[in-house]
Amino acid sequence: MKLIVKKCLSVLFLLLLVAPLLYGQQSCLSDIENDFQDLKTSLKNPIFLDPAPSLNYDDREGKKVLMVVVHHTESPTLKSTKYALNSSGISVQLIVDRDGSITLMVPLEKRAWHAGISYAKVQVDNVVEELRKLNDYSIGIEIVNTGLEPFPEEQMKSVKDLILYLMKRFKIRKDMIFSHAEIGTIVYNSAIEGYAMRKPDPHKLFDWELLEKSGIGLHIGDRISPQDAEQKVNEVLYKVGDKSENILKLKKRLNGFFYKILPWNDREGNMIFPDNNANYSNEFDENFAWVINQFSMHHLPKEIRKDLPLKLEQEDILPEFLVKYRNLIFSEFLSLSDKTQLSLKPPFLNEEDYKHLLSSLAEYENNISSDAFAMLMYKIKLYYDSYLRYNIRSSLYIPFRLNSFEKLDILKNEILSFKSISPEKAIEVSNLINEFRSKILSDFQNFEKQWFQEFKDTWKQKFIPNMERQMSWTALHETVLEYLEKAKKEV
Numbered sequence: 001m002k003l004i005v006k007k008c009l010s011v012l013f014l015l016l017l018v019a020p021l022l023y024g025q026q027s028c029l030s031d032i033e034n035d036f037q038d039l040k041t042s043l044k045n046p047i048f049l050d051p052a053p054s055l056n057y058d059d060r061e062g063k064k065v066l067m068v069v070v071h072h073t074e075s076p077t078l079k080s081t082k083y084a085l086n087s088s089g090i091s092v093q094l095i096v097d098r099d100g101s102i103t104l105m106v107p108l109e110k111r112a113w114h115a116g117i118s119y120a121k122v123q124v125d126n127v128v129e130e131l132r133k134l135n136d137y138s139i140g141i142e143i144v145n146t147g148l149e150p151f152p153e154e155q156m157k158s159v160k161d162l163i164l165y166l167m168k169r170f171k172i173r174k175d176m177i178f179s180h181a182e183i184g185t186i187v188y189n190s191a192i193e194g195y196a197m198r199k200p201d202p203h204k205l206f207d208w209e210l211l212e213k214s215g216i217g218l219h220i221g222d223r224i225s226p227q228d229a230e231q232k233v234n235e236v237l238y239k240v241g242d243k244s245e246n247i248l249k250l251k252k253r254l255n256g257f258f259y260k261i262l263p264w265n266d267r268e269g270n271m272i273f274p275d276n277n278a279n280y281s282n283e284f285d286e287n288f289a290w291v292i293n294q295f296s297m298h299h300l301p302k303e304i305r306k307d308l309p310l311k312l313e314q315e316d317i318l319p320e321f322l323v324k325y326r327n328l329i330f331s332e333f334l335s336l337s338d339k340t341q342l343s344l345k346p347p348f349l350n351e352e353d354y355k356h357l358l359s360s361l362a363e364y365e366n367n368i369s370s371d372a373f374a375m376l377m378y379k380i381k382l383y384y385d386s387y388l389r390y391n392i393r394s395s396l397y398i399p400f401r402l403n404s405f406e407k408l409d410i411l412k413n414e415i416l417s418f419k420s421i422s423p424e425k426a427i428e429v430s431n432l433i434n435e436f437r438s439k440i441l442s443d444f445q446n447f448e449k450q451w452f453q454e455f456k457d458t459w460k461q462k463f464i465p466n467m468e469r470q471m472s473w474t475a476l477h478e479t480v481l482e483y484l485e486k487a488k489k490e491v
């Protein structure tokens with residue numbers, strides 16, 4: 001940093017002689033360095049600069065910064081967060097670590113890629129607009145948190161200071177501070193043949209009340225007593241499945257407050273936009289339950305919010321049947337290994353080639369062993385523990401599967417290139433390996449099918465009904481909404 005400034009100053013000195021008034025000292029620093037200096041001057045918190053590759057962000061194309069979107073990272077550390085962002089080719093302007101330190105990664109005026117599919121109905125220069133693709137209008141803050149733990153005080157304090165700084169610098173209104181969960185809309189996901197909320201971050205333990213006390217965002221906070229809140233929760237006005245004009249009114253009210261009521265896309269993948277004045281049904285359907293979930297995670301009072309699920313799904317959908325496939329594939333390998341050894345035992349191979357064969361088999365065993373499967377299970381579990389649980393993907397075990405086949409090719413080539421193998425034995429062993437290959441291929445395919453099916457069934461039979469019960473509309477939601485509408489008018 002110092003070096004750049006020095007070099008700049010000397011250039012500046014020359015320029016000043018030639019063209020005074022043309023260049024200010026600021027022009028010597030890049031945008032991100034200017035932001036960094038300004039943050040360091042304005043905030044007491046430790047600030048770090050670690051620019052993201054410019055490939056991972058771009059220009060706002062003339063759009064103005066209007067809002068802040070907060071996230072939790074899911075990744076357990078600052079380092080793993082940076083790695084995860086970069087390796088997915090995405091970005092965020094700022095990351096706040098557990099100790100409260102702040103890392104600046106993207107120039108604040110630039111468009112980082114953190115909000116994805118998103119929507120908010122907001123006021124821009126006194127006109128109500130439905131905005132989508134909120135990366136254009138927002139500054140993103142990632143908060144290091146696995147999604148399963150509280151946010152430390154130090155960290156919350158830095159988030160607060162940072163948002164106050166951004167509000168002041170970009171003239172962001174206090175009602176324009178959003179969670180990723182509530183702007184992230186609902187989408188149709190063909191893998192589960194159903195609708196899902198895209199993002200659950202930051203989770204229910206995020207301290208919205210602290211922010212609101214400092215003039216950030218709208219929240220009912222302690223304007224309702226825990227006793228009153230508790231009592232209202234038990235007063236159920238509507239629940240999933242109900243139909244009424246009041247539910248229709250409520251949908252319009254929530255859209256007026258900023259939420260997207262209809263999903264982002266329909267079953268055919270067509271985008272549903274605009275939402276405003278759309279033909280809402282008067283039913284409290286599954287999609288609306290998701291909207292209520294989005295609203296609840298941010299706006300219910302702390303004492304009530306704590307009873308929402310921390311993760312979106314409470315059902316553990318870890319495929320027990322994995323063990324069955326592990327044993328099946330491993331026993332098929334053992335059988336291949338036995339048959340190959342029996343077929344190629346000296347004198348059919350010379351001693352040297354036979355030793356080589358045994359070590360090649362052992363190496364392959366390593367790749368398809370119980371240990372390798374245990375690793376696969378562990379990864380799947382991690383995946384289920386994280387927020388993408390509702391979005392099944394096969395990408396986790398595809399490398400494992402590919403690896404099994406690639407390494408099998410290597411094994412086969414090694415065996416066929418032994419000097420002492422006869423043409424007849426080469427054919428015999430080739431056939432054994434090919435047979436093994438088609439068996440484990442069908443095992444993997446069955447595994448995939450069963451896993452997906454199990455996931456879908458659990459999703460539909462257990463998770464969705466649970467979620468719907470949690471989201472039964474209560475008098476509390478209406479009370480909170482009433483407060484928020486009033487507070488918004490006063491912004």
Ligand SMILES: *[C@@H]1O[C@H](CO)[C@@H](O)[C@H](O)[C@H]1NC(C)=O
Pocket residue numbers: 053083086087
């Ligand atoms: C970011 O990702 C790019 C492309 O994958 C890679 O070349 C680069 O080394 C990564 N940078 C960091 C800091 O990890």
Ligand SMILES: *[C@@H]1O[C@H](CO)[C@@H](O)[C@H](O)[C@H]1NC(C)=O
Pocket residue numbers: 279281
């Ligand atoms: C509005 O929705 C109802 C029920 O879903 C449907 O019958 C009607 O045709 C829709 N009207 C318009 C204008 O889309």
Ligand SMILES: CC(=O)N[C@H]1CO[C@H](CO)[C@@H](O)[C@@H]1O
Pocket residue numbers: 363366367368372400403
């Ligand atoms: C997935 C897996 O188990 N891969 C292993 C395959 O075998 C090589 C060599 O034995 C190991 O380095 C890999 O980790």
Ligand SMILES: [Zn+2]
Pocket residue numbers: 070071072114180199201
């Ligand atoms: Zn997020």
